[in-house]
Amino acid sequence: MEEKMKIKEIIVVEGKDDTTAIKRAVSADTIETNGSSIGEVVLEQIKLAQQTRGVILFTDPDFPGEKIRKTIAEKIPGCKHAFLSKEAARPKRGRGIGVEHASPDDIRQALQSVQEEMEEYKSDITFEDLIYAGLIGGSQSKERRERLGLLLKIGYTNGKQLQKRLQMFQISREAFLQAINEIETGGNIE
Known part of the structure; x- marks a missing residue:
């Protein structure tokens, strides 16, 4: 059996089902926000994770997921970001959208394409x-x-x-x- 890709950073996800999907795809630790109203305790965990190992924000490609991503990125600078397309985050059957519905391959691809947030950069794209x-x-x-x-x-x-x-x-x-x-x-x- 092939060894899973190991992720050094701690991956921030929205819930338990997201953690399960991540662990099917890669070897990684996660922190769960448990929804869009992120508590101070969770923010402190994420801040410590960022200082010690680094953080990858991997939220659902929907409005609540973007709200969580924005909240964390504003309070904890320097996070990395992984993104799924809406198509990859849709279930085969049923409704909804989320990391928990993505295939292990789509999750690995998103983590391999991680983007790093940079401060003090002025883009020349107007x-x-x-x-x-x-x-x-x-x-x-x-x-x-x-x-x-x-x-x-x-x-x-x-x-x-x-x-x-x-x-x-x-x-x-x-x-x-x-x-x-x-x-x-x-x-x-x-």
Whole structure:
């Protein structure tokens, strides 16, 4: 039997089912937020984890998951981020969306594509660039942002937060333009 990929950092997930899915895919420790109203005790655990081993935020690709990610990232700088597409987080049958529904392969791929949050980086991608690229204000903007998030491995974000996310992960103008070109030409996502 093949040995599981080992993750040094502690992975922050939303609940027990997410921990179970992570442990099926990789060898890792987790901290569970138990929902979007993260208590001070959990925040202190995450802060200690960040100081000692590092943290990977791996929340569901939905509004509550993004809220949890944002709350933690604001209070504990320097976290790494793993993202799943909504498609990978949907169950085969039934409803819902979450890390717990992802296949071990999708979880491993997300963890291998982890993004590191950087401070003090000023992106040269302007708000006007986002409008011109059809990522804000157009009829297909949401779909284009979803595809951009997959291509750049930064997850989905709404139009208001997109420029901040590009800056947070230090996405270069060259990488941004290459991704926009792939969206325009219908290139394949890895």
